[in-house]
Amino acid sequence: MKNSNRPLIFVTNDDSLHAKGIASLVAVAQEFGNVVVIAPDKPQSGMGHAITISHPLRLFRSEIFDGIESYSCSGTPVDCVKLAVYEVLHRKPDLILSGINHGLNSSTNVLYSGTMSAAVEGAMEHIPSIGFSYGDFDPDADFSASMHVAKQLIPQILTHGLPQGVCLNVNIPKGPLEALKGMEVCRQAYAFWEDRFDKRIDQFGRPYYWLTGTFDSREDATDTDLYFLDQGFATIVPTQFDLTAHQTITGLKKIFK
């Protein structure tokens, strides 16, 4: 039931309005506030911070979640945040939740992640924002551990807020709730994809390529999200949109003067 004293919580994701992950997140969010949902009408994984500027956006009302104002959007997760603030809510929500993603967005995967880009866009709008990702790509993944983490974090963020310009990248390791060791605030690991392309030939004899690869080129460190996920902890990485490598400015000024 809507109550104007309850926080306004906006929910989005990148796996589309039809994913089990967003249904799980909406179920948790409802306990803490009035929920409005705008999510992509099709999977938008890997869309990063993309916005739709070369063609128009579509937004259609959906009845997918009982009693929850919901919309499907033809655009990206970042488009969904912008449409929420400026076209649907006509105000900034008190909290943005993105996910729960089917698959981790730890380490440098944050850059490719539509789920996390929605949270980063929220931070740019000065709205407390959290992206949740779970270590299982299965469409029917068991989100109980992720929902437990969300239930702990959401009231804390509603109470304390977040530092200006910062959102949270929350990743939950695959496994049942009982196996979860706890939560750790930590940094993004320095690790990378070893990309490969699967080259195939179409019915006209022309080549096409599927992006594939392995994510295993990583540093040996004990203070990163990859380390703590391996140890069975949910990880919380405070994530910012200031990409400036401040520590290099003084040195580079000497070269470029």
Next chain:
Amino acid sequence: MKNSNRPLIFVTNDDSLHAKGIASLVAVAQEFGNVVVIAPDKPQSGMGHAITISHPLRLFRSEIFDGIESYSCSGTPVDCVKLAVYEVLHRKPDLILSGINHGLNSSTNVLYSGTMSAAVEGAMEHIPSIGFSYGDFDPDADFSASMHVAKQLIPQILTHGLPQGVCLNVNIPKGPLEALKGMEVCRQAYAFWEDRFDKRIDQFGRPYYWLTGTFDSREDATDTDLYFLDQGFATIVPTQFDLTAHQTITGLKKIFK
């Protein structure tokens, strides 16, 4: 003419292989090395760090630049970098150049920019990488000032390299070469879009939306790219892919323990 002792320079952009900006950058790059080009087959502005994973990529040889091995790609700028390293060059080039973008990518626009995401992807591959953007959206913009800046920077980066995990976001203010005051290494400004949607009705009576807005919500500071661009300088922002807000970890540990 190809010379195996010359540096291998990979060039891409987000305005497509047919943009004047990339032709200008290829012309400069040729002076310093052997050039290979892969660029999107259509404009990919605003694609951020998107990658193509839900459908296959196409890559076709192009003869658009005399004597330069060039390809058009159906994907994003980041796809172009990955295809270059892993499918076309089969090695890491000595330098990645992206642009010259038609329009600035200063301040938080770096997050939405396909041009800059290609450079960030280069940094993730440990390849010295520079994104160039010019303050004029005109398809026939005068890139002489930008080409002058590129001619200065390219040999310096080939000589000195860049700090690990850092690429350069170079923006050149609109105007003739004679008006350019110089170059400044500085930080990304804290400024944001005030988004708006232009809502229209299609021939079936259904709404559609164009993302629009103004970029004018900015801090009052004298050490940022927006400040120096206004003063007539080209700006060089060292840009990293570590999004961790390191300065907030200690404080957040107290909340989430």
